[in-house]
Amino acid sequence: MSTDTETHQAGQAGQTETWFEAAKKIYPMATHGKFRRIKWGLLFLTLGIYYFLPFIRYDRGPDAPSQAVLVDMENRRAYFFFIEIWPQEVYYLTGLLIIAAVALFLMNAVAGRIWCGYLCPQTVWTDLFLWVERKVEGDRRERMALDKEPLSFGKVRKRITKHFFWLMIAWWTGGAWVLYFNDAPTLVWQLLTFQAPMVAYVWIAILTSTTYLLAGFMREQVCIYMCPWPRIQAALTDEKALNVTYLWDRGEPRGSLKQNRKLAEQGMPAGDCIDCYQCFQVCPTGVDIRKGMQLDCIQCGLCIDACDNVMTKIGKPTGLIGYDTDENIQRRIEGKEPVYEIVRPRTIIYAAVIVLVGAIMLFTLLNRDFADISVLHDRNPVFVELSDGSVRNGYTVRLSNKRLHSRSFMLHVEGMPPNTSVEAIGVDTSFAGRPILEVGPDTTREVRVLVTSPGWEKLPPSTPVTFRITESVMGEVVTAKDTFKAPDRP
Amino acid sequence: MADIHNKEIDQVSGVETTGHEWDGLKELNNPLPKWWLYLFYVTIVWAVIYWVLYPSWPLISSYTTGILGANQRAEAIAAYEEVIAGRSEFADKVVATPLEDIGKDQQLLQFALANGQAAFGDNCAPCHGGGGAGSEGYPNLQDDTWIWGGTLEDIHTSLQYGIRSDHDEARFGEMPAFGRDELLTGEEIDQVANFVASRVGLTAEEGVDLAAGQTLYADNCAACHGESLEGIQEVGAPSLMSANYLYGKSLADIKAQIDTPRNGVMPAWAGRLDPATIKSLTLYVHSFGGGI
Ligand code: SF4
Ligand code: SF4
Numbered sequence: 001m002s003t004d005t006e007t008h009q010a011g012q013a014g015q016t017e018t019w020f021e022a023a024k025k026i027y028p029m030a031t032h033g034k035f036r037r038i039k040w041g042l043l044f045l046t047l048g049i050y051y052f053l054p055f056i057r058y059d060r061g062p063d064a065p066s067q068a069v070l071v072d073m074e075n076r077r078a079y080f081f082f083i084e085i086w087p088q089e090v091y092y093l094t095g096l097l098i099i100a101a102v103a104l105f106l107m108n109a110v111a112g113r114i115w116c117g118y119l120c121p122q123t124v125w126t127d128l129f130l131w132v133e134r135k136v137e138g139d140r141r142e143r144m145a146l147d148k149e150p151l152s153f154g155k156v157r158k159r160i161t162k163h164f165f166w167l168m169i170a171w172w173t174g175g176a177w178v179l180y181f182n183d184a185p186t187l188v189w190q191l192l193t194f195q196a197p198m199v200a201y202v203w204i205a206i207l208t209s210t211t212y213l214l215a216g217f218m219r220e221q222v223c224i225y226m227c228p229w230p231r232i233q234a235a236l237t238d239e240k241a242l243n244v245t246y247l248w249d250r251g252e253p254r255g256s257l258k259q260n261r262k263l264a265e266q267g268m269p270a271g272d273c274i275d276c277y278q279c280f281q282v283c284p285t286g287v288d289i290r291k292g293m294q295l296d297c298i299q300c301g302l303c304i305d306a307c308d309n310v311m312t313k314i315g316k317p318t319g320l321i322g323y324d325t326d327e328n329i330q331r332r333i334e335g336k337e338p339v340y341e342i343v344r345p346r347t348i349i350y351a352a353v354i355v356l357v358g359a360i361m362l363f364t365l366l367n368r369d370f371a372d373i374s375v376l377h378d379r380n381p382v383f384v385e386l387s388d389g390s391v392r393n394g395y396t397v398r399l400s401n402k403r404l405h406s407r408s409f410m411l412h413v414e415g416m417p418p419n420t421s422v423e424a425i426g427v428d429t430s431f432a433g434r435p436i437l438e439v440g441p442d443t444t445r446e447v448r449v450l451v452t453s454p455g456w457e458k459l460p461p462s463t464p465v466t467f468r469i470t471e472s473v474m475g476e477v478v479t480a481k482d483t484f485k486a487p488d489r490p
Numbered sequence: 491m492a493d494i495h496n497k498e499i500d501q502v503s504g505v506e507t508t509g510h511e512w513d514g515l516k517e518l519n520n521p522l523p524k525w526w527l528y529l530f531y532v533t534i535v536w537a538v539i540y541w542v543l544y545p546s547w548p549l550i551s552s553y554t555t556g557i558l559g560a561n562q563r564a565e566a567i568a569a570y571e572e573v574i575a576g577r578s579e580f581a582d583k584v585v586a587t588p589l590e591d592i593g594k595d596q597q598l599l600q601f602a603l604a605n606g607q608a609a610f611g612d613n614c615a616p617c618h619g620g621g622g623a624g625s626e627g628y629p630n631l632q633d634d635t636w637i638w639g640g641t642l643e644d645i646h647t648s649l650q651y652g653i654r655s656d657h658d659e660a661r662f663g664e665m666p667a668f669g670r671d672e673l674l675t676g677e678e679i680d681q682v683a684n685f686v687a688s689r690v691g692l693t694a695e696e697g698v699d700l701a702a703g704q705t706l707y708a709d710n711c712a713a714c715h716g717e718s719l720e721g722i723q724e725v726g727a728p729s730l731m732s733a734n735y736l737y738g739k740s741l742a743d744i745k746a747q748i749d750t751p752r753n754g755v756m757p758a759w760a761g762r763l764d765p766a767t768i769k770s771l772t773l774y775v776h777s778f779g780g781g782i
Binding site for chain 2: 378379380381384385386387388389392394425426445446448450455
């Protein structure tokens with residue numbers, strides 16, 4: 001290959017490193033074992049949630065959507081089972097993002113890139129796509145052979161089948177996404193009858209193509225070249241984090257099974273590694289873990305399964321490759337016993353932050369107001385003098401009723417002299433001179449409120465007032481602050 | 491330019507150079523990636539297709555229209571008409587509902603207030619101010635001093651026909667120019683002005699005969715402004731007991747108004763604005779606080 005010669009030339013010219021290397025295709029081999037089972041389990045769990053969650057119903061009464069998890073863009077509401085989020089409450093999202101970030105840090109402190117190996121969508125979908133590939137085209141050897149084969153009917157048929165299933169999964173992935181933004185059963189029907197809104201088709205197209213490309217073709221390249229997390233996590237990690245590690249002190253010197261047995265019989269040093277390359281062949285990112293910790297390793301544990309299977313077969317104890325810490329590698333060199341410290345300041349702090357943020361969110365969620373009031377003072381004019389000398393201020397008051405039934409609120413303006421009158425335009429009902437405002441289920445209502453103070457009251461140019469609404473049945477109280485402006489009279 | 495016949499190969503990379511050299515640095519001749527090149531060709535093809543389908547090339551007095559007949563102006567007009575049609579449902583309801591009853595339908599009231607607010611900004615704000623607070627000569631619509639009445643019905647009438655406008659049904663009332671037309675002498679004007687001032691909380695000038703002023707008021711002013719200065723809305727004579735005077739509340743202002751009164755004009759909006767908009771404006775203006 002020309003690149004090889006060029007590299008050679010470069011080497012001769014004194015340059016030791018090439019800047020570019022064509023990507024090598026990786027043919028991960030199937031394996032089985034403990035970590036493979038965990039990965040299948042998590043795959044079923046996460047994809048199951050993603051694909052089917054929109055179909056779960058949750059009864060919220062007649063006027064509200066009955067989808068358990070729904071982001072209703074049109075009416076600007078988000079629903080999660082019993083939680084309903086209004087646009088002004090999106091700060092909950094901030095909380096979730098903080099928790100997600102710290103959870104990632106915590107995972108990293110415990111076991112490095114473990115998120116990458118088990119839960120990252122890129123890994124999960126790639127795993128699923130690889131499974132399809134294996135079912136259609138066979139395992140590692142068969143796929144490698146198939147790639148070399150000249151074009152034939154059988155090859156084309158296999159390729160078409162594979163891409164068909166890939167596209168189906170990708171399409172379903174995009175389809176499930178849009179179901180979170182609309183009533184799922186209705187939308188499915190609309191999609192089938194080509195009546196769904198254009199934006200739904202556009203999103204399905206986008207997510208179908210990204211899933212197909214990223215999980216079908218990009219695979220480990222995403223983890224190695226595109227994803228920022230490996231760089232960040234490498235900077236965050238410490239020597240006590242568990243990482244997939246080859247116990248070289250036990251494995252070396254490696255050699256073929258026969259050779260190592262012979263060495264052992266002669267009383268020469270012989271390692272347990274039989275250089276069978278199983279660990280390398282099952283690796284989805286093409287890492288030879290025996291070379292030590294590498295940026296490319298996503299901590300999926302499949303090489304552990306592969307090597308354990310080999311060890312069992314040759315009658316050696318398992319665990320030649322296993323989760324271990326940098327510290328223990330060092331300790332083994334020094335001949336000390338390994339230690340495992342999962343609980344340490346770092347993990348405690350991360351866990352505490354998660355618990356704290358979670359607790360704050362839960363607290364605010366449970367104690368949040370189901371009513372809201374906002375007041376906007378008229379700017380032009382800020383006050384009006386009436387014919388008898390009284391002073392009137394106009395306000396635009398917006399009430400929100402976050403309950404799913406209609407409720408009435410009594411409006412009271414505090415901080416004004418007793419003879420002040422409060423009037424709400426378009427509202428006739430009142431109690432003791434306080435307007436009663438009815439607000440429909442899950443809506444806001446805007447009213448113009450006029451506050452008038454009699455002329456004989458000497459008011460300062462600005463009086464702080466509190467707008468207080470009291471809900472008629474439960475007595476829920478919400479307030480907002482504003483001012484009452486008056487002319488600066490001697 | 492590169493010498494085509496004398497290609498130079500870069501020692502380190504083994505790549506041909508273009509022959510360009512800057513301060514000893516030579517430019518390598520690395521071709522563009524294939525995918526990039528193909529994408530470029532695709533954009534060219536795309537452009538040609540676009541020229542055929544859509545308006546694109548300017549001509550001297552027009553432009554190529556494209557075979558799809560796309561026309562953004564037509565789309566905008568259609569969208570505009572759609573909005574109008576969507577609104578007309580509410581607008582029709584506003585027209586059909588009596589003014590007092592519109593407030594009973596929350597949705598209708600919200601529509602009318604929003605519609606009125608928009609129309610106010612376009613048509614009324616230049617004189618009455620953005621918030622309706624007016625200024626000297628332009629009544630404050632936020633207070634309760636209503637020269638021609640501040641009920642929904644009164645406001646509606648004023649809006650439709652205007653004040654001293656050229657509409658046949660315009661509200662009409664004019665204060666005589668007592669000074670300019672020599673109906674009263676200068677001294678009499680001083681007397682009646684001081685009388686009014688003394689009644690509405692202003693300090694009267696010293697040495698002016700207030701009793702004479704009172705008689706003059708009863709003879710000349712009471713017919714319109716009422717026996718006790720309370721004003722008469724039917725003739726558009728404002729209450730003089732109000733804190734708010736249209737042309738200023740000072741002795742000098744009062745004298746000026748008796749001498750040479752100003753009589754403002756408000757245009758009639760009937761015929762210029764549709765009935766639904768006028769009704770919406772009525773409700774919006776009334777929501778400032780209204781009055782009687
Ligand atoms: S080296 Fe092992 S743990 Fe790391 S990515 Fe490869 S198979 Fe997974
Ligand atoms: S699978 Fe185990 S025995 Fe085989 S090469 Fe890898 S480390 Fe050595």
